[in-house]
Amino acid sequence: MHRVKVRTDMPPGHVRTPSYLRGKVGVTERVLGPFPNPENLAYGHSGTPLPLYRVRFTMAEIWGADAETPNDTLEAEIYAHWLEPADAA
Amino acid sequence: MPHDHADHLSPSGHPYRPDDDHPLSYWQTLEIAVRELLVEKEITTAADIAEQIDAMDARNPTMGAQVVARYWTEPEFATALLADGAKATREMGFDIGPMKLIALPNRPDLHNIVVCTLCSCYPRNLLGLPPDWYKSRAYRSRTVREPRKVLAEFGVTLPESTEVRVHDSTADMRYIVIPNRPARTEGLDQAALAALVTRDSMIGTGIARTP
Structure with missing residues (x-):
């Protein structure tokens, strides 16, 4: 498990990183893929193959003090180019 | 009067659905x-x-229910399903195509629930077409924000000691929840066990029935 941070960018176009997770820190649960980058596929390109990480976040990390139950968790699939090491952030 | 359309209500008192007399999009x-x-x-x-x-x-939740019943009764199958869900279910005749499948086993201290906030990704090879509410903005936005409240509306109230884990199906994976096996089902065969597995229990908005 590695601590990772989701990039905070808000680029236009077809992006499969939910905005509510951008800038949030989680741990990698497993690595999948490589899968073709959907941000290229959506526009008719072949799509660079990228690793896909399942990242686990706590509800406290995502929603802060408004979390329904802070220790509950959420997992989502995030493409490698959307992640950076959390310690570098 | 049976043919009196003046009030636009069916005999059961509901309005008739209007004809879709609009031009094609x-x-x-x-x-x-x-x-x-x-x-x-x-x-x-x-x-x-x-x-x-x-x-x-023709695809429907009885296919997923067969997978769950095998998971409960065949340890070797359970291991294979966790290792490669797409392969294990393909061997049962439920081909997921190019997608991958991840099985999410519940435990007494862990409850899994699946949502696709971006669209409506759903394991159609095992559950058939998704219910309308799965695609609704309310389910998609609320499940990541207040999963316990959503679960309570489905009749599932969990103790604080059970962790709720929401899975946002954002990319190439599809998910099936493996509900906890109900108590007092030791003597049941796979067909009887599968009959206890509801669609909602495999989405995570329900739990398996008790016999």
């Missing part, structure tokens, strides 16, 4: 044009298309 027109061209060029036939629609409609 751009996308409907495009779909018809492409379909007719494919048939005209003999790339496919109208019968093939109807057959595919039938195959889609």
Whole structure:
């Protein structure tokens, strides 16, 4: 498990990183893929193959003090180019 | 009066659904044009298309229920399903195509629930077409924000000691929840066990029935 941070960018176009997770820190649960980058596929390109990480976040990390139950968790699939090491952030 | 349409209500008191007398949308027109061209060029036939629609409609949650019943009763299958869900279910005849499948086993201290906030990703090879509420903005936005409240509305109230884990199906994976096996089911065979597995228990908005 590695601590990772989701990039905070808000680029236009077809992006499969939910905005509510951008800038949030989680741990990698497993690595999948490589899968073709959907941000290229959506526009008719072949799509660079990228690793896909399942990242686990706590509800406290995502929603802060408004979390329904802070220790509950959420997992989502995030493409490698959307992640950076959390310690570098 | 049975044929009195003046009040636009059916005999049961509900309004009649209006006829869809509106022009085709751009996308409907495009779909018809492409379909007719494919048939005209003999790339496919109208019968093939109807057959595919039938195959889609034939898939239903009893397929996923068979997978869960095997998981409960065959330790080797359980291991194979966790290692490669797509392969294990393909071998049962439930081909997921190019997608991958991840099985999410519940435990007494862990409850899994699946949502696709971006669209409506769903394991159709195991559960058939998704219910309308799964695609609704309310389910998609609230499940990541207040999963316990959503679960309570489905009749599932969990103790604080049970962790709720939401899975946002954002990319190439599809998910099936493996509900906890109900108590007092030791003597049941796989068919009887599968009958306890509801669609909602495999989405995570429900739990398996007790016999």
